[in-house]
Amino acid sequence: xxxxxxxxxxxxxxxxxxxxxxxxxxxxxxxxxxxxxxxxxxxxxxxxxxxxxxxxxxxxxxxxxxxxxxxxxxxxxxxxxxxxxxxxxxxxxxxxxxxxxxxxxxxxxxxxxxxxxxxxxxxxxxxxxxxxxxxxxxxxxxxxxxxxxxxxxxxxxxxxxxxxxxxxxxxxxxxxxxxxxxxxxxxxxxxxxxxxxxxxxxxxxxxxxxxxxxxxxxxxxxxxxxxxxxxxxxxxxxxxxxxxxxxxxxxxxxxxxxxxxxxxxxxxxxxxxxxxxxxxxxxxxxxxxxxxxxxxxxxxxxxxxxxxxxxxxxxxxxxxxxxxxxxxxxxxxxxxxxxx
Amino acid sequence: xxxxxxxxxxxxxxxxxxxxxxxxxxxxxxxxxxxxxxxxxxxxxxxxxxxxxxxxxxxxxxxxxxxxxxxxxxxxxxxxxxxxxxxxxxxxxxxxxxxxxxxxxxxxxxxxxxxxxxxxxxxxxxxxxxxxxxxxxxxxxxxxxxxxxxxxxxxxxxxxxxxxxxxxxxxxxxxxxxxxxxxxxxxxxxxxxxxxxxxxxxxxxxxxxxxxxxxxxxxxxxxxxxxxxxxxxxxxxxxxxxxxxxxxxxxxxxxxxxxxxxxxx
Ligand SMILES: Cc1cc2nc3c(=O)[nH]c(=O)nc-3n(C[C@H](O)[C@H](O)[C@H](O)COP(=O)(O)OP(=O)(O)OC[C@H]3O[C@@H](n4cnc5c(N)ncnc54)[C@H](O)[C@@H]3O)c2cc1C
Numbered sequence: 001x002x003x004x005x006x007x008x009x010x011x012x013x014x015x016x017x018x019x020x021x022x023x024x025x026x027x028x029x030x031x032x033x034x035x036x037x038x039x040x041x042x043x044x045x046x047x048x049x050x051x052x053x054x055x056x057x058x059x060x061x062x063x064x065x066x067x068x069x070x071x072x073x074x075x076x077x078x079x080x081x082x083x084x085x086x087x088x089x090x091x092x093x094x095x096x097x098x099x100x101x102x103x104x105x106x107x108x109x110x111x112x113x114x115x116x117x118x119x120x121x122x123x124x125x126x127x128x129x130x131x132x133x134x135x136x137x138x139x140x141x142x143x144x145x146x147x148x149x150x151x152x153x154x155x156x157x158x159x160x161x162x163x164x165x166x167x168x169x170x171x172x173x174x175x176x177x178x179x180x181x182x183x184x185x186x187x188x189x190x191x192x193x194x195x196x197x198x199x200x201x202x203x204x205x206x207x208x209x210x211x212x213x214x215x216x217x218x219x220x221x222x223x224x225x226x227x228x229x230x231x232x233x234x235x236x237x238x239x240x241x242x243x244x245x246x247x248x249x250x251x252x253x254x255x256x257x258x259x260x261x262x263x264x265x266x267x268x269x270x271x272x273x274x275x276x277x278x279x280x281x282x283x284x285x286x287x288x289x290x291x292x293x294x295x296x297x298x299x300x301x302x303x304x305x306x307x308x309x310x311x312x313x314x315x316x317x318x319x320x321x322x323x324x325x326x327x328x329x330x331x332x333x334x335x336x337x338x339x340x
Numbered sequence: 341x342x343x344x345x346x347x348x349x350x351x352x353x354x355x356x357x358x359x360x361x362x363x364x365x366x367x368x369x370x371x372x373x374x375x376x377x378x379x380x381x382x383x384x385x386x387x388x389x390x391x392x393x394x395x396x397x398x399x400x401x402x403x404x405x406x407x408x409x410x411x412x413x414x415x416x417x418x419x420x421x422x423x424x425x426x427x428x429x430x431x432x433x434x435x436x437x438x439x440x441x442x443x444x445x446x447x448x449x450x451x452x453x454x455x456x457x458x459x460x461x462x463x464x465x466x467x468x469x470x471x472x473x474x475x476x477x478x479x480x481x482x483x484x485x486x487x488x489x490x491x492x493x494x495x496x497x498x499x500x501x502x503x504x505x506x507x508x509x510x511x512x513x514x515x516x517x518x519x520x521x522x523x524x525x526x527x528x529x530x531x532x533x534x535x536x537x538x539x540x541x542x543x544x545x546x547x548x549x550x551x552x553x554x555x556x557x558x559x560x561x562x563x564x565x566x567x568x569x570x571x572x573x574x575x576x577x578x579x580x581x582x583x584x585x586x587x588x589x590x591x592x593x594x595x596x597x598x599x600x601x602x603x604x605x
Contacts, residue, residue, distance in 0.1 A: 114485050126568035129470050161569070202514040267469075334598060
């Protein structure tokens with residue numbers, strides 16, 4: 001197999017994390033990955049470094065240090081104000097080739113995936129996407145990436161012997177955020193940026209962001225599957241009463257009944273609600289990954305043999321189109337009583 | 341000027357609703373699942389056909405996999421594509437993203453290059469979503485990912501697309517050639533064209549290339565060309581749940597559930 005861009009034995013013993021920011025705010029998933037990166041680095045007694053490209057982003061370096069980074073490499077340049085694959089790709093590539101870390105982790109956001117897919121090829125290295133966990137093989141000093149999807153409750157442990165950096169992406173919500181430690185000290189290193197305007201081939205003509213859906217931290221998650229037959233209005237109503245929000249399995253997302261941002265599971269959101277209410281979904285392992293962190297799981301399914309029941313604290317065998325209106329009514333009347 | 345050339349990359353996958361989990365081994369059992377075109381690729385196919393209808397040019401299908409994929413790929417011909425290229429060789433098997441994107445890039449190179457390459461957002465069976473960006477890197481062209489809309493300016497040789505963002509979108513313009521990934525379920529795929537159907541299943545507009553045809557580096561393809569290895573499969577502990585079934589009349593069950601919900605919050 002052709003070698004990667006690092007020369008033999010050139011890697012430095014360090015864990016690097018790409019820190020993505022948007023208009024002066026670090027993405028939560030970057031901090032989650034940083035928190036996990038701290039654990040990995042501690043096991044090996046390695047350094048944890050955050051890579052921070054952007055414009056006017058110095059203030060964010062301190063925040064990243066409180067979450068466990070030993071060093072933040074800041075690449076500050078007006079051409080890095082908004083993400084472009086050419087701009088961010090070039091500076092991140094150069095920085096990694098300068099520092100040659102053994103491990104390079106990214107949050108699996110839209111931009112993170114674009115960057116990871118492109119850079120893995122540029123480094124001629126492997127990439128594990130959407131890992132459900134990461135740990136170190138201490139003996140061989142290798143990253144072990146867990147990827148699900150090989151079966152029910154079976155994960156594959158994936159390693160890479162000879163190619164560097166060892167790259168992995170992780171979806172939002174998979175790792176817990178560490179508590180910030182404001183006393184933590186770290187080094188902020190300014191990396192010179194050599195970007196020319198003509199390198200940025202992609203022009204951003206318009207950018208609209210509003211109402212970002214974040215299902216990783218909602219108190220109540222109402223998840224609809226194929227069995228709700230596209231009726232997400234009823235689910236929304238229920239979620240509203242409970243102060244929660246709505247998610248979905250993959251089939252209704254694929255069918256266009258609900259936005260992709262709301263897909264729960266291995267290739268969607270991993271949520272940690274107090275309660276997950278599963279409506280008309282079978283309980284495939286790809287989905288279970290997304291609700292496993294819920295304190296309580298409740299489900300309604302018309303099939304008495306539905307696998308989801310095994311993974312529920314409470315369940316009802318029945319038709320969602322029959323039970324949900326009754327449930328909503330009951331909750332509403334309770335509300336009226338408590339308000340009276 | 342040579343004809344504007346577009347390629348749409350399509351994968352054939354086992355139908356997800358027919359994949360079973362083996363009760364003993366808990367591994368996925370794909371043996372009894374029928375094959376289908378990867379559902380996210382249907383949006384890519386539709387956007388590609390739509391683009392060809394608007395701007396003209398030639399639109400080819402590119403796929404990698406066993407010869408048994410061929411009949412399914414012909415659906416794309418019936419929908420309006422011009423030609424199928426299937427990259428098929430035992431040596432391509434077991435490829436991770438690095439080897440897959442390398443092989444697809446060699447295929448496009450052998451086709452004489454392309455001005456515009458469409459991919460689905462991800463594959464239903466692998467779901468890494470890392471192929472479009474990797475392919476763009478091998479080809480050294482620009483990329484527009486997660487698009488819901490696309491337009492071209494053939495005089496300026498640019499592509500303009502609407503890329504979905506978390507809670508919004510951006511409109512991006514980039515020079516051709518370009519790799520585009522199309523947002524899953526963003527396009528309504530057209531029905532197959534019945535006047536083309538008979539033709540599509542008989543035409544010889546199907547080219548199969550193996551590793552030698554591609555002049556591919558044997559060290560860079562398939563399992564050999566894949567730096568990542570599965571070291572072991574392990575059971576993941578899922579959280580133990582109480583598994584309490586609510587009984588009684590519908591109304592009674594709903595009331596029990598309402599109480600449980602209130603108590604849990
Ligand atoms: C690589 C890969 C990644 C994937 N990632 C994800 C992911 O992130 N998230 C995800 O969700 N899936 C994912 N999937 C798909 C996953 O394997 C399942 O196919 C999917 O979760 C099934 O969704 P479902 O439970 O809604 O549908 P089904 O499995 O079809 O189940 C529908 C259920 O609804 C019940 N039902 C039907 N009608 C009613 C009714 N009226 N009242 C009550 N119950 C009813 C049925 O009994 C059935 O149990 C992935 C698959 C692959 C291969």
